[in-house]
Amino acid sequence: MEGSCNNHCHFQIVYCLILIALITCSFIESVSAARPSAGETNMEFIRTSCKSTTYPNLCFSSLSSRSSAIGVSPQLLAHESLIVSLETAQSTSAMMLKLAHSQGMAPREVGAMRDCVEELSDAVSGIKKSLGEMKELRGKDFDLKMNDIQTWVSAALTDEDTCTEGFAGKVMNGKVKTVVREKILEVAHMTSNALALINSLAALHG
Numbered sequence: 001m002e003g004s005c006n007n008h009c010h011f012q013i014v015y016c017l018i019l020i021a022l023i024t025c026s027f028i029e030s031v032s033a034a035r036p037s038a039g040e041t042n043m044e045f046i047r048t049s050c051k052s053t054t055y056p057n058l059c060f061s062s063l064s065s066r067s068s069a070i071g072v073s074p075q076l077l078a079h080e081s082l083i084v085s086l087e088t089a090q091s092t093s094a095m096m097l098k099l100a101h102s103q104g105m106a107p108r109e110v111g112a113m114r115d116c117v118e119e120l121s122d123a124v125s126g127i128k129k130s131l132g133e134m135k136e137l138r139g140k141d142f143d144l145k146m147n148d149i150q151t152w153v154s155a156a157l158t159d160e161d162t163c164t165e166g167f168a169g170k171v172m173n174g175k176v177k178t179v180v181r182e183k184i185l186e187v188a189h190m191t192s193n194a195l196a197l198i199n200s201l202a203a204l205h206g
Helices: 002-034 038-050 056-070 074-100 107-134 142-165 174-204
Strands: none
Touching (some): 074 107, 107 142, 107 174
């Protein structure tokens, strides 16, 4: 009788231990599933931050591939947005230079292209200066450096807008005008987003 009880008690203990182990495993799995991965957290940070920009969809699509470099840092987010803006401005400028030297372009079209390339060159210069200053953005002179960055990026955006206006009238017709104007607008929108993220970073230290 005593042996039967011991066997029964032993079985109950083993059963309870197995049950506890299963419950513990299930709990750990549910907690792991509920906790977002670093990649998901980074993406959500970018998506939320981009809501403060004028073109949030463009902001997220242009920065999401850089989520690992950005992490959840507002400063790195602003830095990467400037890099995206710079790369877009440089590629657009190169495309326009190539078009300006192509056959079949009217003199006024070539003139508009060259004016725009000059404006984009000024914009690129301003963004590069901003990126250089962004790397030094720390310490007691944070506000002074931030003010420089905001001024340079604002000037770059003005240059890009001026370039866009050059293609608003009847200077150029057809597909070339459409392609060029879309590319310039993309550059301007990228820079506008970068400025918004820079302003958000400035507000955090205000």
